[in-house]
Amino acid sequence: xxxxxxxxxxxxxxxxxxxxxxxxxNQLQLAETRIVKVRQQIEKEYGHYDQVRRHALGILQAAxxxxxxxxxxxxxxxxxxxxxxxxxxxxxxxxxxxxxHDDPQLANRAVAEALRxxxxxxxxxxxxxxxxxxxxxxxTAWLEHYFSLQSPTALxxxxxxxxxxxxxxxxxVDARTRSQTxxxxxxxxxxxxxxxVRQQQADWTAAFQSYVRQVQTxxxxxxxxxxxxxxxxxxxxxxxxxxxxxxxxxxxxxxxxVEAAPTLVEQVDALLEKLVSHFDEEERPLRRQERxxxxxxxxxxxxxxxxxxxxxxxxxxQKTVHFGELLTQAxxxxxxxxxSLATRRxxxxxxxxxxxxxxxxxxxxxxxxxxxxxxxxxxxxxxQTTDGTNEEELIQSIHRHLDEVLAQQLRQNRxxxxxxxxxxxxxxxxxxxxxxxxxxxxxGGAFLLLFLLRFVGRRQRRKQLLQNIEKxxxxxxxxxxxxxxxxxxxxxxxxxxxxxxERVTEFLASLSxxxxxxxxxxxxxxVLTS
Numbered sequence: 316x317x318x319x320x321x322x323x324x325x326x327x328x329x330x331x332x333x334x335x336x337x338x339x340x341n342q343l344q345l346a347e348t349r350i351v352k353v354r355q356q357i358e359k360e361y362g363h364y365d366q367v368r369r370h371a372l373g374i375l376q377a378a379x380x381x382x383x384x385x386x387x388x389x390x391x392x393x394x395x396x397x398x399x400x401x402x403x404x405x406x407x408x409x410x411x412x413x414x415x416h417d418d419p420q421l422a423n424r425a426v427a428e429a430l431r432x433x434x435x436x437x438x439x440x441x442x443x444x445x446x447x448x449x450x451x452x453x454x455t456a457w458l459e460h461y462f463s464l465q466s467p468t469a470l471x472x473x474x475x476x477x478x479x480x481x482x483x484x485x486x487x488v489d490a491r492t493r494s495q496t497x498x499x500x501x502x503x504x505x506x507x508x509x510x511x512v513r514q515q516q517a518d519w520t521a522a523f524q525s526y527v528r529q530v531q532t533x534x535x536x537x538x539x540x541x542x543x544x545x546x547x548x549x550x551x552x553x554x555x556x557x558x559x560x561x562x563x564x565x566x567x568x569x570x571x572x573v574e575a576a577p578t579l580v581e582q583v584d585a586l587l588e589k590l591v592s593h594f595d596e597e598e599r600p601l602r603r604q605e606r607x608x609x610x611x612x613x614x615x616x617x618x619x620x621x622x623x624x625x626x627x628x629x630x631x632x633q634k635t636v637h638f639g640e641l642l643t644q645a646x647x648x649x650x651x652x653x654x655s656l657a658t659r660r661x662x663x664x665x666x667x668x669x670x671x672x673x674x675x676x677x678x679x680x681x682x683x684x685x686x687x688x689x690x691x692x693x694x695x696x697x698x699q700t701t702d703g704t705n706e707e708e709l710i711q712s713i714h715r716h717l718d719e720v721l722a723q724q725l726r727q728n729r730x731x732x733x734x735x736x737x738x739x740x741x742x743x744x745x746x747x748x749x750x751x752x753x754x755x756x757x758x759g760g761a762f763l764l765l766f767l768l769r770f771v772g773r774r775q776r777r778k779q780l781l782q783n784i785e786k787x788x789x790x791x792x793x794x795x796x797x798x799x800x801x802x803x804x805x806x807x808x809x810x811x812x813x814x815x816x817e818r819v820t821e822f823l824a825s826l827s828x829x830x831x832x833x834x835x836x837x838x839x840x841x842v843l844t845s
Contacts, residue, residue, distance in 0.1 A: 339616030346611035353605045371404060372588060374411055396425075403433035407440055435464045435471050436590065443587050446486050455490040462493070467501035468508075469635035478641065479654070482661040498665060501638050511639060515666065518643050519673035526560040529553045535805055537797040544690045552808060554681035558815035561674070562822060569660055569826070642666050664826040671823045678816045685809070689802050693794050695720075702806055703799035713791045721784045 396405045410425035429437040442457035461477070480486055481494040505511045530552045532539035539545045603625075610621035645654035645662035654662070663670070691698045691709070696716045698709045 341616070342611060342618050343616030346608045346616070350605060350608040350612065353601060353608060356601060368404065371408060374408060374415075401432065403429050403436055404440070406432065407437055410441075411444065435461055438464065439477060440587070440590060442490075443480065443485065443590065446480075446490070447587075451489060454486055455493060458486060458490045459493060462497045467505050467638040470638055470641065471635060478645070478661070479658050482657040483655060498638075502665070505637075505639055512669065515639055515643070515669040516673045516676065518647070519666070519670045520677055522647050523557060523561060523673060523677050526564065527553050527557050528560065530556070535801040537794065538689070538801040538805060541693055541794060541798045542689055542691055544686050544688075547684065547686050548689065548805060551681050551685045552805065552812065554677070555809055555812035555816075557677070558812060558819045562815060562819050565663070565822065568656075568663075667823050667826045671820065674816075674819055674823060678813075682813070691795065691798050693791050693798075696791065698795075700799060700802055703802040706796065706799055709795055709799075710792055713795060714788065717784050717787055717791070720787075721781070 396409050406425045406428035410422045410429060413419070413422035413425060426437070426441070429440075438457050438461035442454050442461060445451075445454035445457060458477075465471070477494075481491060486494070530549050532545075532549070535545075535548075538548065542548070607621060607625050610624050611618055614620040614624070642662040642665060645658050646666060649656075649659045688699045688701050691700065693713075696713055698712055700709065
């Protein structure tokens with residue numbers, strides 16, 4: 316019966332595996348078929364968008380080297396306008412070509428159309444173009460218009476490009492001043508929202524907590540062995556040592572110059588490419604569907620696994636981003652957010668108040684948990700110390716404890732009822748041997764001999780007990796002195812680690828977002844006021 320049940324279970328398992336494999340293969344084939352259709356639809360509906368994107372930098376670079384006639388650029392841009400009737404970048408390119416061709420009327424009409432299709436992207440595009448051409452006043456005007464269209468709770472994804480542009484010096488001095496002011500205004504608006512500051516501090520606390528490295532038990536082996544307080548001591552010292560790790564990491568992050576692009580033109584071109592290469596909102600549903608199908612293929616038909624991975628990547632499909640989230644991503648996740656070093660420095664400096672408060676909370680938390688007294692337990696003896704200076708007091712306590720143990724053991728080694736019974740029976744037997752005969756004498760002698768053997772055994776046990784206690788005194792004293800030495804070293808290590816908190820506080824307070832706005836393209840250094 317048991318064999319039949321086992322074979323049936325194996326058969327059920329094999330059938331379930333077959334069904335699951337067949338389902339995954341069907342999903343895989345279906346995904347491979349659908350992804351072709353989705354890509355064909357993308358190419359049919361939005362393939363011309365890619366062509367417009369390729370022409371954007373092409374027109375700028377062609378104007379730089381003057382290898383293409385103005386009429387050709389104008390004609391090409393107008394043709395792109397016909398092929399992309401809804402795309403914001405098409406009229407923007409017409410306006411750009413019209414400016415190059417010195418046709419202000421056409422340029423103004425094209426700009427108006429681009430603004431109608433997508434105002435914020437158009438503003439940022441022309442801000443970058445004007446900055447590329449060295450037109451600081453026009454660049455600042457476009458940037459101010461871009462700011463007026465933004466909400467710090469729902470920034471468009473191109474805001475990441477803007478932050479990169481500001482922090483890497485792609486805009487002029489006036490624009491940089493305006494950006495700094497607007498960022499501060501955004502933070503003030505966000506600070507008034509319930510829970511925003513608390514969430515930012517929580518993010519910074521989590522970031523600082525990630526630098527905690529647990530102190531190993533072999534660092535203080537006697538504390539770990541003989542102190543019940545060790546888990547608390549270990550946690551507190553691990554937290555205290557985080558200051559050194561934070562200071563080292565962030566000092567290294569803020570040391571050295573930011574490597575900028577060799578020329579302003581190359582950097583602005585890179586920012587423009589990042590701006591125009593983002594998928595437009597109307598493309599996003601198909602792009603998301605394409606990504607889901609591709610993940611199903613990558614997961615070999617596992618729809619649940621592909622859906623889970625898509626949900627993890629879902630942030631890349633969001634239309635808007637919170638300014639606080641933008642700072643958080645740039646500060647803690649520069650790889651996934653593609654933030655430059657300058658942007659990361661700027662974001663951290665702009666968030667310094669949250670960082671300072673999170674660091675203060677972290678410091679206050681472990682300081683409050685730091686045990687004032689350290690419990691010591693060596694076998695059944697228990698004691699306490701604060702800084703290891705009460706050695707004599709604890710040694711006396713050990714001796715009193717061992718004296719009590721010895722006294723209890725000696726009491727247990729005293730003659731028992733049976734011992735006195737054996738003595739009485741032996742004495743009685745010998746006393747009555749004259750009348751009772753030889754048998755009574757033999758019995759009485761046996762009882763007395765047994766009493767004597769037990770008496771000798773107790774004497775030997777007493778001697779052994781005294782030796783054991785003296786040995787225990789030496790062992791207890793050695794263990795106690797080792798624990799107290801660990802306590803002294805622990806207090807020194809804790810105080811040294813805790814002292815680094817002030818250095819971290821001073822370092823965070825010294826960070827100023829104005830100081831980390833890259834100014835490599837400007838002939839002089841600008842210091843802004845908070």
